[in-house]
Amino acid sequence: MLAAWGRAVHRLRWWLVAISLLPLTLWLGVPSGERLDESVVPPDMEAVRAVRLLDAELAPRSPSFGLILSSATLRADDPRFVDAVQRALAPLRRDPRVARIRTPWDAPVPDARGISTDARSVVVTVEVHGRAPAFASMVVPSAPPGLYTALRAQVRSDTLDILTFGPMALNHDFTEMVKSDLQRAEVVVLPLVLVFLVVVFGSVVAATLPLAVGLLGVAAGMAATGLLARVMPVSAYAANVVSMIGLGVAIDYSLFVVSRYREELLTHAPPQALARTLATAGRTVIFSGMAVGIGLLGMILLRMGSVSTIGIASTVVVGFAVLYSLTLLPALLAILGPRVNALSLLRRPARVGERSIWHRLATAAMARPWHVLVPVVLILIVLGLPFRHIHLGTPDITTLSDDAESRRGEELLGREFPQLSPTSIVVVVSYPDATGLTPARVDELYTLSRWLARQPGVTRVESVVDLDPRITLDQYKMMATAPREMLPPPMREAFEQMTGPRLSLLVVQTALPVDGQGARDLVKTIRRAHPPVAAQMLVTGRTAYDLDFAALVWRVAPGAVAFVLVATFVALFLLLGSVLLPLKAVIMNCLSVTASYGALVWIFQDGHFKDWLGFTPAPIEPVIPLIMFCVLFGLSMDYEVLLLSRTHEEFERTRDNDRAVVASLAATGRLITGAALIMATVFFGFGVARTVMIKEMGIGMGIAIVMDATIIRALLVPATMRLLGDWNWWAPRSLRRLWERLRAPVNAL
Template sequence: MFERIAELAIRRSRLVLVVAAVVVALMGAVGAGAFGKLVDGGYSDPGSESSKAETAIDDKFGGETNLVLLVSAGEGRADTPGAERAGRALTADLKKEKHLENVMSYWDTGNPGLRSKDGGEAMVAAHVKGGDSASRDNAKEILDKYTGKREGGLDIRATGSTVVGQELGTQSGVDLVVAEAIAIPLTLLLLLFVFGSAVAALLPLAIAVIAIAGSLAELSLLGGVTSISITATNLTTALGLGLAIDYALLMVSRFREQLDAGAEVPDAVRHTVATAGRTVAFSAATVAIALAALAVFPMYFLRSFAYAGVGVVVIASVGTLFVMPALLNALGHRVNSGRMPWAKRKRAAASAARKPLWGRLAGTVMRRPALTALPVLAVLLVAASPLLGINFGTADERVLPEDAESRQVSELLRTNFDGDDNSAIHVVFSQSVGTSPLDAYAKGLSGLKGVVRVESSTGTYVEGTSKPAGPAGAALARPDAQRVNVVSSLTPKSEEAESLVKAVRAAEPPAGTAPLVGGTDADLVDSKDSISSNLPLAATLVALTTFILLFLFTGSVVHPLRALVLNGISLSAALGVVTWMFQDGHLAGVFGFTPQPMDTSMTVLMFCIAFGLSMDYEVFVTSRIKELHDQGESTGRAVVNGLGHTGGIITAAAAVLSVSFFAFGTAKISFMMMFGLGTGLAILLDAVAVRGILLPAAMRLLGRSAWYAPPFLRKFHARFGLSEGGPAPAPSPSAEPAAGTSQEKDSAGV
């Protein structure tokens, strides 16, 4: 297959480039409509109890509260005649809004829980109609109309899930623009530095355009038939550019190596496709597998990254395999045009050196594997140690900067009011419930630890005592349904709040009923359960398929195990560092975030992306080592020369790719900052610590056993394995002479 691709690029390079340009134009036209089809949200498991409770409340009661207006009476009190008149007028106006349902306020219900402890502020609670994206658009219309100063001396500010989501969306857009404004210029400068010529530096951008345009077209088509998170576009941009750089750097480096060795342009293209092209195909398969594992999770936020990630990987690899060889054939020696001055000095210095830097480092490590690897391993394990105390949560207003209005209002609700109705636990019965059983059930819930009050159609309960429900209670009853609100004083999404959810679910319901328990804290409990229950399947799929692919590539059962262990160590270290920062609060003052439990979805996403990119570099190195080993070099020499050839490529690719992720360290949304810093750190740790030190040390300790496979698997690989092939390479002036058989040199070591 690779031979045919090479011949196509050589004989029909102009045709390939013309077809590619037309396809990119078509994909761009389709992809332009993606942003109108993608949606926000998708963090909840649609099959969970909390999601079913939300659906039942939407169907029976018009929806949960997702908008809270904090109304300040200025210097007076909320129950003065003037404030009361203005408050009632505000409530009446809100009830007329077509986008609002279930509007309740202190002034029309008299519920003391809706008035602040000092009496100077009151709440108006409502449900904004529509799905995640539509409700936020509708909320913006309401906020533009009602927030700020109003007649009667009222000052209105807003919070609630719709407002938090709206501010998250706005801030995400700002953060993305800032990150790209930093990453793109730095990436271009790094490309010039790494490639050393202006023409070569533009080649990754061509592949990036193909990958990003194709992925957006894919998301646009999928967005018409299923829910796709708009956040997936961020991954498309960052990963598309990063993989384009990785793959282009590998292809261009091999092509230049062949030209420098005296090969003709067609022969250089053939050898580049047969070797580097094959590596790109395997690398893309490993990255795609890691990202495809996200599809096993029921939240469409994570599934969206599976669709976007697999799409961008496949399209980037196809573009690299078909378009890049055609570009290289068309350019020929002009690929080095516009050479930078430092590139000439670098080439002269490299030719004077017997081995490249990474080859010399590998040789040092393999002579003293324990002395060099153990300190690095110890540092990585210490960095991973915070994972022993990791806790998980979901995003709320605390991920926003401190000056965000919805966050400030939410904090005021928690401190100035007796319980926050916005974060109440909702219990819904999809059938009628008798007055006496409902009274006993609500009274029992009011005695649970942390509960401030329980609201139902039969009354308001505080520590087992009750008083009439008033007008608010009527909204909690339907002929075929009942609803109970459990309001607590606990910090939302804390361990205590999660325990309260479990206690409410464990409470004995009225006979013959099966209530559903929902709310923000219940959603957190269910999301954690959903991810934890699906995580073993996802991890097994990633490990098993990665093992199979690496076995087919290397013919060894040891290489896949070694790769999985080393990648696990480096990823654990990166996750440990971000846990130390974002959960435990270290450096919070420097980066300006609020410490809180690790965001469950973003942590899983970061792990899958970082794992895939780690395997990307694993394939880069292993492919060259195996190629040299198959040519007769000992394991030791193959590792030294393999890292000598690929170490600089991997380091350069990691440096450029990490810039795209580190740029998100400027984000004001804390989970985006965590994702960017954590992924960038994981990439650098893998490229330097694992590929530069732990891999050669492991190969030295394993020796010839690194290539071990049981006899029946060796036969299987001989028949079905995918080994390097293609034309013989042109002689390289930097290659070390090989003498004797690989078995003789394996016994001699390095």
């Protein structure tokens, strides 16, 4: 079938090139960044259910962002400082989009909480017209696109330093950084990839083909991601991951096809060479694409909010990579013919067969298989040991680079305004009916509040029964049942912000670090040992979210991992008709992925190379190990399929296992290493990203690809296949008969 397709491509080559360019026009017409969502909020979590209750029951707030205005010479009580602040804020006061500006001097007595400990900085809150979630500390407030940028540009001062903070500012800086990271990575990656392709092929023309196919595949994937973003929120990381994976696999697949075509040109005319290329390398590309797709499908099955959209977008771009490798690339090869070797720069042919280093490596590994197997496995296990102490945590301001304005603002807020930035644990008491606060419920709320205040590490509790220490329980009961308009304005505002028809809210303030074990233990204690209430009690906040998200990851991960492992095993069985080879491949891939996890923890959590790579050590985001597993397991199968397909061909021809292993590694070793070098270059290129998650994925997956294509493929594979001997190709009779029935459509390709 693929051979016939190759002959058809040769006839229709110009039409195929024209049709392949259509997705590029779609990409140019799709707005980028639409509905990209930097948050990942899976539904089945107590912390998220609590936030949704708050948003449904409490009055909405205006979107807002914070400003910190500082002077190196003036104090906050200096009239010149106050005048400079007012001049800087004047344009915002005239802007009709601004609803209110809050400064420390709004009240007759300045609010000391808005003045820094050194009295040289003040906090200003800018509220804009619009609707934001009631509990904005867990989600990013809604705001029209570009509003923050327009308002921030108006705040300028010749005498004051100005920084921003808050969700709106963080969201803006994060989105801009993700976009710039993609551009930075492409500037670094593309020239290096072209150089390596020239080294691999020795021809400028041959080298440009995989790069062109890779760029077009990424363009098509970006277009699909943009269209997907019109119907559902898509992770802000999707564009970077699509570019990273799309460029890597498209170049890999193109490398397989171009290499085989040049090989076939040595003995066949161009039309026959193209047909034979697609009949061999084309089938490898299809099975490799299936293997990668299986891994990415595991991400979709996680059902973790917008994380699953990364899997969808990545699966689409891999599909385009396979499609263009079987359509556009063969059409270009048909147009070029022997001119694919034009502009050759390296005249000396690469060593093949018994002269190649890969032949010698395979021969040496198979001569002493145990001497190779044991040390290599031990090395991979040792590399994976740091994974045992992985600490999962949701992203914080350290996700941004240390020069991001909103990160510097948040850090200054934490240092100089500790009273405005404590760790908050939010307790939501949800009632079964809409009768609101009754005297009995006030009694329970009062008891709960006092119990919370006695817990270790708690500095203050904010609720409608903690308005003033002089107010008694009976007075709180009267206030709760009185008409709201009869209450003094401050108390009326507190009841509106902290109670609804079906819930009451308590905010527990603590000096414990938000991601520390003390705060985590406090959340667990509140959930487990709180006084009884005749209502559902939920706990949320950053610490609770971290706990719930990590628990969710550990709950859903086994199912996704099991699916990827089983599906990969089945796909390789269909290709090879063996039981032990797929099992060996799965085990080796697990070793490779575990070793990359260890490197990830050792570098990014433990802080090694932090100055060189430019990041702040922090817990690993829970989704990163899952994304890496799904992506790496699929990509590792690329080289497994290429090597074992060639080994199977040789074994079918010679019926000699050892000879088949050595011959296949000698034939594919240079190609696999070149492809891995290029893919690792793509991944490491994304290591220049300033966004820590992209940096972690790029470097972690780059390390895994290098290990997989070198010590695993060059040493571990031949050693294990030598030990297994003819058992490599064994399968139970029942499975062998099943494979014989199923191989006909596979061979028909």
